[in-house]
Amino acid sequence: MARPDEFTFAPLGGVGEIGMNLSIYGLGNRAQRSWLAVDLGVSFGDEEHLPGIDLIMPDIRFLEKEKKNLVGLVLTHAHEDHFGAIIDLWPKLGCPIYATKFSASLFAAKLAAERTTLKIPITEVPSGGSIDLGPFSVEFIPVAHSIPESHALAIRTSVGTVLHTGDWKIDPTPVVGPPTDEARLRQLGDEGVLALIGDSTNAVRDGRSPSEAEVAVSLAGLIKSAKGRVAVTTFASNVGRIRAVADAAKAAGREVVLVGRAMDRVAQVARETGHLDGVQSFRGPEYYGHFPPDKVLALCTGSQGEPRAALARIARDDHPEITLNKGDCVIFSSRTIPGNEKAVGSIINGLVTQGIEVITDRDHLVHVSGHPRRDELREMISWVRPQLLIPVHGEALHLNAHAKLARQMGVPKVMTCRNGDLIRLGPGDPAVIDQLPSGRLYKDGTILEQDTSRAVVERRKMAFAGCAFVALALTEAGELADDPEVDLVGMPENNTAGEPLEDIVFDAVVATVEGLPRARRRDPDSVAESVRRTVRSIVQAEWGKKPLCTVHVLTV
Ligand SMILES: [Zn+2]
Ligand SMILES: [Zn+2]
Numbered sequence: 031m032a033r034p035d036e037f038t039f040a041p042l043g044g045v046g047e048i049g050m051n052l053s054i055y056g057l058g059n060r061a062q063r064s065w066l067a068v069d070l071g072v073s074f075g076d077e078e079h080l081p082g083i084d085l086i087m088p089d090i091r092f093l094e095k096e097k098k099n100l101v102g103l104v105l106t107h108a109h110e111d112h113f114g115a116i117i118d119l120w121p122k123l124g125c126p127i128y129a130t131k132f133s134a135s136l137f138a139a140k141l142a143a144e145r146t147t148l149k150i151p152i153t154e155v156p157s158g159g160s161i162d163l164g165p166f167s168v169e170f171i172p173v174a175h176s177i178p179e180s181h182a183l184a185i186r187t188s189v190g191t192v193l194h195t196g197d198w199k200i201d202p203t204p205v206v207g208p209p210t211d212e213a214r215l216r217q218l219g220d221e222g223v224l225a226l227i228g229d230s231t232n233a234v235r236d237g238r239s240p241s242e243a244e245v246a247v248s249l250a251g252l253i254k255s256a257k258g259r260v261a262v263t264t265f266a267s268n269v270g271r272i273r274a275v276a277d278a279a280k281a282a283g284r285e286v287v288l289v290g291r292a293m294d295r296v297a298q299v300a301r302e303t304g305h306l307d308g309v310q311s312f313r314g315p316e317y318y319g320h321f322p323p324d325k326v327l328a329l330c331t332g333s334q335g336e337p338r339a340a341l342a343r344i345a346r347d348d349h350p351e352i353t354l355n356k357g358d359c360v361i362f363s364s365r366t367i368p369g370n371e372k373a374v375g376s377i378i379n380g381l382v383t384q385g386i387e388v389i390t391d392r393d394h395l396v397h398v399s400g401h402p403r404r405d406e407l408r409e410m411i412s413w414v415r416p417q418l419l420i421p422v423h424g425e426a427l428h429l430n431a432h433a434k435l436a437r438q439m440g441v442p443k444v445m446t447c448r449n450g451d452l453i454r455l456g457p458g459d460p461a462v463i464d465q466l467p468s469g470r471l472y473k474d475g476t477i478l479e480q481d482t483s484r485a486v487v488e489r490r491k492m493a494f495a496g497c498a499f500v501a502l503a504l505t506e507a508g509e510l511a512d513d514p515e516v517d518l519v520g521m522p523e524n525n526t527a528g529e530p531l532e533d534i535v536f537d538a539v540v541a542t543v544e545g546l547p548r549a550r551r552r553d554p555d556s557v558a559e560s561v562r563r564t565v566r567s568i569v570q571a572e573w574g575k576k577p578l579c580t581v582h583v584l585t586v
Contacts, residue, residue: 033059035165037189039227040452042468043088045422045429047449048231049073049111050470052088053194053422056452057165057187064164065096067103067125068183068194072114075472076369081489082474087115088449089469089480094122101164105129105152106196107180108136109267117141118478120150127152128161130170132179135299136267143295157181158211171218173198173210174242176400177267178305182215189456190224193414197229197423199399200406203243205270206305215413225455226416226441230424231401233432238405240398246274248395249363253278256359259323260284261352263333263341264363264397266292269300271363272329276309279327288312289352290331290340315351328352333364335373342373345380356385363396404435411439418443418460420453488578495575496520498565500539501582502558508551511586514539518577525572538568554583 036059044051050073056063075083093100102125105113113133117140120127127150129137134152141150155161157179160169169184175197183194193215200210232239253260253275260279264271272293279286288294300306318326330352332339341360343349354360360381366374378388391397402410411419419441421432429446436444443460447453450468454461470481479485497519503511516536524530542564543557550556558581570576 033061034457035059035187035189036063036457036463037187037192037224037455038063038452038463039192039225039420039455040466041422041447041449042090042092042466043071043449043470044069044111045424045447045449046426047073048423048425048428050086050088050115051112051423052090052115053227054093055166055185055192055194057189063096063099064166065093065100066163066166066168066185067093067100067123069106069112069196070103070115070119071109071111072473073111073470074369079490080472080486081493083472083486085114085118085473086481087119087471087473087478089467089471090119090122092466092468097123097125100125101166102126102128104163104168104183105133106183106194107175107177108133109177109197112197113137116150117144117146117148118473121148128155128163128168129153130155130157130179130181132177132299132303132305135303136296139295139299143291158214171211171214172208174201174204174207174400175199176265176270178207178269178300178303180400184218191218191221192225192227192455193218193223193416195226195228195410197231197400198410199239199402200409201239201241201243203241205242205246205274206300207270212413215410219413219415223414223416225418225420225460226411226414227420227422228407228410228432229401230421230428230432232399232403233407233421233424233428233435235403236405237403239401239403240395242270242274242398245271245363245395245398246277249274249361250278250281252359252361252389252394252396253284253327254282256282257324257357259326259328259354259358260361261328261330261341261344261354261358262361262363263330265333266290266296266331269296269305272297272300273306273309275327275329275363276306276312280310282327284325284327285317285321286310286312287315287318287326287328287352289315289328289344289349292331293329293340315349318351323358332377333362333374334367334370335375335377337373342377345377354381354384354386357387359387359389361396362388362390365391365397365399407432407435408439411436411441416441418445418455420445420447491578492520495577497578497580498535498569499580499582500535500561500565501584502539502543502561503584503586504543504551504554504557505586506552508548510540510543514543521569521577522573531569531572534572535565535568538564554585557581558583
């Protein structure tokens with residue numbers, strides 16, 4: 031007798047971390063499963079821990095192996111943590127991709143901006159529409175978020191229905207797009223939902239996230255009362271915010287100048303897809319100087335302090351077209367993502383020093399999160415009434431808070447999991463039934479590397495303690511044929527007594543080689559290892575730090 035089908039779920043990224051989202055759903059049994067992938071996003075590296083790594087992506091070894099059973103990749107929305115890895119990873123999968131119009135168009139614009147001839151087709155699905163993919167039927171249910179066209183996915187199978195929330199909040203007045211479709215989610219709850227896989231980002235925050243419309247009112251007041259020039263920076267993908275700023279500018283009799291490539295790209299896609307209908311047209315930065323200070327507003331990229339983005343250049347007075355002076359105003363309509371505090375702080379300090387007024391979400395309601403707080407999570411649970419809830423999209427703290435809230439709400443089963451856990455959602459009791467290969471890939475320059483790669487570890491060590499290079503030539507009898515070469519990179523020249531470190535290392539290398547028994551001196555590997563140990567410990571004794579050390583031994 032054939033085994034009954036199981037409905038399974040595995041996060042391959044995005045659990046225990048915020049970023050790099052990739053979830054897969056399976057239908058079948060141990061012998062054969064069909065797979066559906068949801069989202070394929072990136073995380074951003076930080077210079078201190080991962081020097082030289084800009085992007086981190088989920089390891090998709092498992093999906094590559096199961097490629098022939100992968101029925102498609104479905105995108106909830108077009109934030110980088112949900113779709114940023116497609117250009118790099120999709121070529122390994124080659125599966126069909128499905129998304130609604132805005133996400134598909136923004137992806138096409140992003141791909142066109144890359145120096146690549148790669149063609150990656152995305153099939154458009156209407157918002158609110160459904161598609162059948164193998165044994166899965168996927169319905170795109172509109173939810174409010176901080177980018178247009180975010181969707182929760184109702185994934186129906188012969189075993190039951192999952193609601194994969196994607197990123198969402200309850201915002202009755204989202205400025206762009208419809209609010210979260212409460213009626214449809216309640217209907218889904220009436221039909222019966224096996225499991226809810228849900229956004230935990232703000233699960234430690236009480237109450238409700240304020241509406242985008244409240245931010246719009248606050249921005250309008252600030253922009254109206256400004257006397258000089260105004261610059262606003264926000265996440266380029268937040269089209270609702272772009273719209274709110276544009277409307278506020280119009281009400282204050284100001285023209286909007288867009289500054290920064292990402293802002294241009296999103297604005298253009300938003301126009302083409304109808305999300306900026308009725309909004310005044312924007313102007314290029316070349317027009318900025320043509321208007322009196324109180325008749326212009328610059329909408330800029332760079333809210334995270336990115337050094338090459340528009341705002342950082344303006345703050346350094348290094349922008350060819352956009353300048354600010356004493357008495358002008360900069361509004362950060364954004365949140366500083368952890369890790370970027372120093373960069374943002376230095377821009378703010380630079381502006382304040384020039385006498386420019388800086389407004390952030392610490393003093394005014396100029397930003398709201400796109401994720402649900404606790405009262406919103408409770409409401410979602412009460413609409414959908416799942417039998418099982420699995421928190422995702424969060425660090426451990428957020429996942430636990432979401433799980434605890436679900437238990438308090440009386441959800442019959444609540445499970446927390448880790449990237450790589452394969453969970454049977456049904457039939458029967460949910461359980462972790464397997465571990466799938468999972469992990470992280472680093473985008474290092476143009477190369478994708480496993481996170482176990484030595485390159486990053488070595489760079490981090492080198493940044494801290496430099497590197498010593500030693501080259502030796504030995505005769506067949508095991509004597510030094512010439513003076514060793516010693517080269518110290520990234521180290522101080524002298525010790526505290528003023529003696530050159532290079533001389534100290536040189537003497538230690540010679541003494542080590544000459545001190546080795548003759549038999550060992552004939553083994554180049556053994557000589558190299560002894561010299562390496564000596565160099566590292568002598569430098570440590572002289573400097574207090576242990577450098578990397580490479581020793582080459584030639585036999586002549
Ligand atoms: Zn997200
Ligand atoms: Zn998002």
